[in-house]
Amino acid sequence: MHMSRAQRIASSAGMDAVVISNGTSPFLDPVFWYVTEQTSGTFEGSFAVISKDGGLDVVTGRLEETTAKKGKGNVHVYETRDDMESIFKGLLKGCGRIGISGRSVSYNASEYLKKVSGAELTDVSAKIAGVIAIKDRKEITEIRKACGVTSKTASEIPGMLHRGMTEKEASRLIDSDMRDNGGTGNAFETIAAFGPNSAEPHYRPSDRRLKKGDAALFDFGSMHGMYCSDLTRTVFFGKTDDILERAYAVVLKAKDAGMREMYDGAPAKDADTAARNIIDGSEFKGMFIHSFGHGIGMSIHESPSVSHRSEDILKEGMVVSAEPGIYIPGTGGIRIEDTVLITKGGHEVLTEFDQSFTVI
Numbered sequence: 073m074h075m076s077r078a079q080r081i082a083s084s085a086g087m088d089a090v091v092i093s094n095g096t097s098p099f100l101d102p103v104f105w106y107v108t109e110q111t112s113g114t115f116e117g118s119f120a121v122i123s124k125d126g127g128l129d130v131v132t133g134r135l136e137e138t139t140a141k142k143g144k145g146n147v148h149v150y151e152t153r154d155d156m157e158s159i160f161k162g163l164l165k166g167c168g169r170i171g172i173s174g175r176s177v178s179y180n181a182s183e184y185l186k187k188v189s190g191a192e193l194t195d196v197s198a199k200i201a202g203v204i205a206i207k208d209r210k211e212i213t214e215i216r217k218a219c220g221v222t223s224k225t226a227s228e229i230p231g232m233l234h235r236g237m238t239e240k241e242a243s244r245l246i247d248s249d250m251r252d253n254g255g256t257g258n259a260f261e262t263i264a265a266f267g268p269n270s271a272e273p274h275y276r277p278s279d280r281r282l283k284k285g286d287a288a289l290f291d292f293g294s295m296h297g298m299y300c301s302d303l304t305r306t307v308f309f310g311k312t313d314d315i316l317e318r319a320y321a322v323v324l325k326a327k328d329a330g331m332r333e334m335y336d337g338a339p340a341k342d343a344d345t346a347a348r349n350i351i352d353g354s355e356f357k358g359m360f361i362h363s364f365g366h367g368i369g370m371s372i373h374e375s376p377s378v379s380h381r382s383e384d385i386l387k388e389g390m391v392v393s394a395e396p397g398i399y400i401p402g403t404g405g406i407r408i409e410d411t412v413l414i415t416k417g418g419h420e421v422l423t424e425f426d427q428s429f430t431v432i
């Protein structure tokens with residue numbers, strides 16, 4: 073039987089109702105867009121109410137009424153706080169236990185819900201994360217498109233680089249190229265890191281200029297619709313230090329080893345462990361300072377976690393990153409990353425660009 077997204081959340085949460093709440097931007101919950109299948113709108117001050125059996129009601133203001141009616145769910149429009157209160161009283165009547173998305177609901181909204189419903193609130197965000205980690209066909213189509221945009225931009229990077237350009241210039245070129253290729257926005261702020269700066273995994277681009285011998289690390293992802301993608305490549309601008317060339321070979325080997333552990337039913341931690349063993353068994357022991365991967369969907373970092381501490385199991389339909397790295401302070405860093413779809417028998421790599429050692 074085909075279950076709607078709201079039904080999947082209702083059955084996983086096991087509550088009398090689940091309320092997804094949007095405050096004012098940026099305190100918005102992607103789960104609202106997930107259940108309503110909306111592709112636009114701001115929906116500040118809007119709520120999605122999922123009943124025990126998976127029915128969906130949307131509570132919103134006049135401003136978003138027209139947009140709301142294009143999505144899933146029965147739309148209830150309020151004009152005043154009193155209207156809102158009576159809508160909630162009707163929808164939540166008889167509910168003793170209400171699930172909320174504790175990771176994203178504001179304190180004020182949860183106090184309000186408690187007051188209008190008289191119910192006990194329970195954080196069901198881990199259960200919701202488990203549901204949204206498994207993408208349906210529509211979502212996979214969007215993620216595939218997002219990955220296509222990002223891959224096309226990756227293929228254009230070698231032609232963008234020239235001596236003396238700054239990291240900021242490179243990141244701006246990447247961003248506008250992704251838009252030109254059909255992207256609908258950045259999944260996160262693009263990282264362009266040259267030389268020793270590439271040894272900082274979450275670096276922000278500066279006015280550092282590209283010099284001969286630099287490692288040049290680019291970590292970027294376009295959105296398509298509401299969905300993200302994630303890709304990293306490290307290339308070399310002219311002949312570089314031998315140590316970086318050796319590190320590159322180890323990262324590539326670690327990535328292959330990790331990706332062999334990515335299939336439906338595999339413990340997520342196995343991919344991290346396999347990659348980490350390769351790096352820690354090399355001269356670069358201890359230099360892989362983050363986890364192997366993370367789930368990708370409407371958010372750039374979501375469930376499952378692909379770290380050595382993860383208790384998640386990889387399942388068909390999950391989309392995760394595979395991104396080992398080696399970071400040598402003062403010299404440079406290497407990271408190679410792709411976005412990967414978990415399938416029944418293994419996985420499919422959704423981003424696509426040559427990952428062999430490249431000197432430009």
Ligand SMILES: [Mn+2]
Pocket residue numbers: 302393395409
């Ligand atoms: Mn990533």
